[in-house]
Amino acid sequence: MLNFLKILIAILPLFLLSCNPKSENISPTNKIKDSLSYGSADKKKYIQIYNAIYINFAMQKAKYEEALTLFIQDIHLMDDLKLFPRMARISLQLNKIEETSIIVDRWLELKPDSILAHNLGISASLEEADFMKARLIFRNYMNLIDQNDKTYYSRLINILSENSNRHNVVSFLEKYLAKNKNRFLTESFIELLRFYNQNTKALEYIDKIGTHNDRTLIRYKASSLSAINRDQEAIELLINYLQTKKNTDRQIQFELINLYILVKNMPAAEKLINEVLDVDSENFELIFQIGTLCYNAGAYNLAEKYFSYLLSINLMSSDVNFYLGLVDHNNGNFSEAIRHFERVTDGDRKFEAQIRKSSSLRKSSGIENAINYLDKLKEQFRSNLLKVNILLAQVSLYNEEKQYIEIIKLVDKSIKEHPNDLRLIYSRAMAYESLKKINEMEEDLKYILSIDSNNPNTLNALGYSLTIHTDRYAEAEKYIRKALEYDPGNAAILDSLGWVLYKKGDIKNALHYIELAYNKDQNPEIVEHFCEILIKNGFLKKSKEVMAIEIKKNPDNIDLLNKLTTLHGDD
Numbered sequence: 150m151l152n153f154l155k156i157l158i159a160i161l162p163l164f165l166l167s168c169n170p171k172s173e174n175i176s177p178t179n180k181i182k183d184s185l186s187y188g189s190a191d192k193k194k195y196i197q198i199y200n201a202i203y204i205n206f207a208m209q210k211a212k213y214e215e216a217l218t219l220f221i222q223d224i225h226l227m228d229d230l231k232l233f234p235r236m237a238r239i240s241l242q243l244n245k246i247e248e249t250s251i252i253v254d255r256w257l258e259l260k261p262d263s264i265l266a267h268n269l270g271i272s273a274s275l276e277e278a279d280f281m282k283a284r285l286i287f288r289n290y291m292n293l294i295d296q297n298d299k300t301y302y303s304r305l306i307n308i309l310s311e312n313s314n315r316h317n318v319v320s321f322l323e324k325y326l327a328k329n330k331n332r333f334l335t336e337s338f339i340e341l342l343r344f345y346n347q348n349t350k351a352l353e354y355i356d357k358i359g360t361h362n363d364r365t366l367i368r369y370k371a372s373s374l375s376a377i378n379r380d381q382e383a384i385e386l387l388i389n390y391l392q393t394k395k396n397t398d399r400q401i402q403f404e405l406i407n408l409y410i411l412v413k414n415m416p417a418a419e420k421l422i423n424e425v426l427d428v429d430s431e432n433f434e435l436i437f438q439i440g441t442l443c444y445n446a447g448a449y450n451l452a453e454k455y456f457s458y459l460l461s462i463n464l465m466s467s468d469v470n471f472y473l474g475l476v477d478h479n480n481g482n483f484s485e486a487i488r489h490f491e492r493v494t495d496g497d498r499k500f501e502a503q504i505r506k507s508s509s510l511r512k513s514s515g516i517e518n519a520i521n522y523l524d525k526l527k528e529q530f531r532s533n534l535l536k537v538n539i540l541l542a543q544v545s546l547y548n549e550e551k552q553y554i555e556i557i558k559l560v561d562k563s564i565k566e567h568p569n570d571l572r573l574i575y576s577r578a579m580a581y582e583s584l585k586k587i588n589e590m591e592e593d594l595k596y597i598l599s600i601d602s603n604n605p606n607t608l609n610a611l612g613y614s615l616t617i618h619t620d621r622y623a624e625a626e627k628y629i630r631k632a633l634e635y636d637p638g639n640a641a642i643l644d645s646l647g648w649v650l651y652k653k654g655d656i657k658n659a660l661h662y663i664e665l666a667y668n669k670d671q672n673p674e675i676v677e678h679f680c681e682i683l684i685k686n687g688f689l690k691k692s693k694e695v696m697a698i699e700i701k702k703n704p705d706n707i708d709l710l711n712k713l714t715t716l717h718g719d720d
Contacts, residue, residue, distance in 0.1 A: 201227075201229050201232060204216045204219055204220055204232060204236075213239050213242075213243060214243060216236070216239070217236060217239055217240055217243065217245060217248060220232065220236045220252070221248050221251055221252070224251060224252065224255050225255070227255070228259055230256075230259060230260060233252060233255070233256040233259075233266070234265055236252055237249055237252045237253060237256070237266075237269050238269075240252060241269070241272070241273070241311070241637075242634070242635075242637055243634050244313070244633070244634060244637065246273055246276040246277050247277070249269065249273040249276075250270070250273045250274065250277065250279075250282075253266055253269050253270035253273060254270075257270065261289075262293055264290075264293065264294070264301065264304065265304075267286055267287075267289060267290040267293065268290070268304060268305050268308040269308060270282075270286040271283050271286050271287050271290065271305065271308075271309070272308050272309055272311070272312050272318075274286060275309070275312060275314060275317040275318050275321055276312060276313065276314050276317070278314070278317055280317075280321060283321060284321075287321075287325070290305070296331065296333070297333065298333075299333040299336065299337065302333055302334045302336075302337035303337055303340075305337070306337040306338070306340060306341045309341060310341060310344050311637070311638060313637070313665065315345055315664075315665065315668075316661075318341070319341075319342070319345070319347070319350075322334075322338050322341075326338065326354075332358055335354055335357070335358050336358070336365070336366065338354060339351050339354050339355055339366070339369055340369070342354065343369060343372065343373060344668075345668050346376070346667070346668040347668075348372075348373035348374075348376040348377050349373075349377060351369065351373045352370065352373050352374065352377075355369060355370050355373070362390065362393060364390075364398070364401070367386060367387070367390045367401075368400075368401070368404065370383075370386060371383040371386050371387050371404065371408075372404075374386065375408060375411070376698070377694075377698065378697065378698060378701055380408055380411060380412050381412070383408055384405065384408050384409070384412070387401055387404060387405040387408070388405065391405070399425070402421060402424075402425055403438075403439075403442055405421060406418050406421050406422060406439075406442060406443075406446075407442065407446050409421065410443065410446040410447065410448045410451075411446065415448070415451065418443075418448070418451065419451065422439055422451075425439070426439070433459060433462075433464050433465070436455050436458065436459055437455075437456075437459060437465060437468070437469070439455050440452050440455035440456045440459070440469075440472060441472065443455065444472060444475065444476060449476045449479050449480055450480075452472065452476055453473065453476045453477075453480075456469050456472050456473050456476065457473070460473065466492065466494075467492070467493045467494055467495050467496045467498060467499065467502075468493075468496060468498060470489045470490070470492040470493050470502075471489070471490070471493045471498045471501070471502050471505075473485075473489040474486045474487075474489035474490040474493070474502065474505060474506075474509070475505070477489060477509075478505070478508065478509050478512075481512075483509040483510075483512040483513035484509075484513055486505075486506075486509040487506055487509045487510060487513065490502040490503070490505050490506040490509065491506065500535070500538075503526060504523075504538070504539070504542045506522070507519045507520075507522055507523050507526075507542055507543075507546060508545075508546070508549075510522055511546050511549070511550075516546060516547070516550050516552070519546050520543055520546060520547075523539050523542055523543050523546075526539055527539050527540075533567060533570075536566075536567070537567055537570050537572065537573065540559065540563050540567075540573065541572060541573075541576065543559060544556050544559065544560075544573075544576045544580075547559070548580075551583070553580040553581075553583045553584050554580075554584070556576060556577065556580035557577055557580050557581070560573045560574070560576055560577040560580075561577075571597050571600065571601060571604075571607075574593050574596060574597055575593070575594075575597060575606075575607065575610070577593055578590045578593035578594050578597075578610070579610070581593065582610075582614050582618075585618065587614065587615075587618050587619065590614060591611065591614075591615075594607055594610060594611040594614075595611070598611070603635050604635075605632040605633075605635040605636035605639060605642060606632075608628045608629070608631050608632035608635075609628070609629055609632040609639070609641060609642045609645050611625075611628045612625045612626065612627070612628030612629035612632065612645055612649065613625070613629065613645040613648070613649075615628070616629075616645065616648055616649045616652055617648075622649055622652050622653045623653075625649050626646070626649045626650070626653070629642060629645045629646045629649055630646065632645075633646060638669065640665075640666045640667075640669035640670035640672070640675065641666070641670070641672075641675075643662050643663070643665045643666035643669070644662075644663060644666035644672075644674070644675045644678055646662045647659045647660070647661070647662035647663030647664075647665075647666060647678065647682065648663070648678055650662065651663070651678075651681075651682055651685070656682060656685045656686055657686065659682050660682050660683065660686050663675070663678050663679050663682050664679065666678075666679070667679040667695070671699060671702070673699075673703065673706060673708075673709045676695065676696075676699045676709065676713070677709065677712050677713065677716070679692075679695060680692045680695055680696055680713055680716050681716055683695070684716060692716070696713045699713070700713070
């Protein structure tokens with residue numbers, strides 16, 4: 150062993166030299182490991198140690214694909230259990246499903262009772278649609294765990310929530326639950342269905358097992374009912390539950406208040422708020438929470454009532470003024486909003502209040518005054534970060550006015566002072582895109598990628614812009630898929646991939662990705678894409694259901710309403 154260590158020390162500099170990021174050789178051991186003449190056990194140990202060192206080095210340098218390739222190459226020799234969870238997660242993030250399966254198989258050889266290995270193995274098998282293997286691993290998993298401990302099912306569901314092949318996941322669990330009654334697994338499955346935004350199916354399973362006045366299931370059911378436009382049923386459900394608890398569950402009360410506001414039953418909302426405050430009338434933090442709840446629900450006048458009360462007794466002055474500024478801005482009282490923002494003199498919201506003031510200034514006295522105010526604000530700060538944030542606020546103001554040429558001028562002027570801030574260049578690129586100056590946009594985005602090649606937002610922006618402005622769909626798809634590798638759960642990127650596949654005529658796979666995007670984020674653009682692709686796939690009824698839900702949630706979005714109505718025509 151002493152000799153082995155001497156050899157290890159002697160060739161360590163050679164190894165580190167071979168770790169040059171510019172080297173095209175995947176494994177630094179390849180050139181030397183085959184020439185070693187010492188015993189096979191020593192050679193195996195050497196390869197293990199060197200590979201482990203190099204893999205860790207590669208991961209520190211964010212060279213994940215290189216690390217994964219080396220790990221897979223010698224996986225039959227690897228036995229460091231600390232590496233397996235990290236490499237398995239990396240392979241999943243890179244969407245290397247086959248490699249994930251190889252890692253899990255070796256991992257289970259070394260540690261057959263690993264809970265995480267089983268979870269990842271089930272997920273990888275479902276990604277590959279290998280249901281037989283998934284069933285085998287799942288059966289072993291069920292034999293390992295305490296089947297009356299919901300924690301184990303929650304861990305599995307957490308892994309499966311990141312699975313891109315949601316149809317396979319749902320189908321697999323449904324088939325298992327059809328033959329095996331397991332309340333704890335069913336509850337976790339319901340949670341997963343809600344995460345997938347499959348609220349109708351979630352309700353089916355809640356009804357199968359019954360709520361039994363279980364608080365969690367009551368909340369799940371109410372939320373799912375509301376999501377499919379059955380708000381009154383949700384309200385009655387929460388009312389009945391509160392009656393059993395003598396109105397002491399604060400969270401449920403808040404959720405009921407939110408529902409009342411959603412259906413515009415303001416008298417009922419205010420009555421319940423008064424009941425809450427009657428029990429705890431001196432709890433000023435509670436009053437603030439109710440104010441923020443009302444504001445976030447869009448009940449601005451009701452929010453103003455509670456914030457104004459706190460202001461009248463001189464409590465939480467800066468925080469309260471900040472929210473009153475937001476309320477007045479949303480109500481169109483821009484001069485009042487400015488006065489409130491100016492009174493935010495301390496706390497975490499001070500800088501944001503100063504930025505928000507500029508938006509109210511734009512509305513009250515014009516874009517020029519707002520820009521001049523932010524110019525003067527910049528002079529108050531030495532921090533480059535804060536200065537750039539102010540510049541980006543100016544970009545936002547110009548963007549709201551659709552003054553894209555002014556954005557370009559601003560960035561051209563500012564980039565000399567902040568040459569390393571890629572956010573400014575990105576802002577200019579998006580301004581070029583709005584002006585349909587695609588060449589200039591492409592130049593800026595590619596410059597960003599030359600410095601930060603793995604930036605998922607930039608990769609997606611370039612891919613999506615090429616999709617909607619050119620017919621370079623193959624190139625666009627390449628950028629978008631690379632973006633997805635680095636940020637696999639991003640709804641915007643999933644939407645982009647769905648849209649480029651749709652443009653290429655692959656409407657079936659387009660639907661898969663666009664539905665994943667919609668389940669994560671109901672952004673109006675994603676909604677529009679989802680409905681259009683649903684229609685092209687022949688799912689007219691589903692498209693109408695989505696349309697009804699989104700119009701209900703965004704009744705004032707006339708643009709969205711017109712686009713969705715146009716999609717459906719006279720149907």
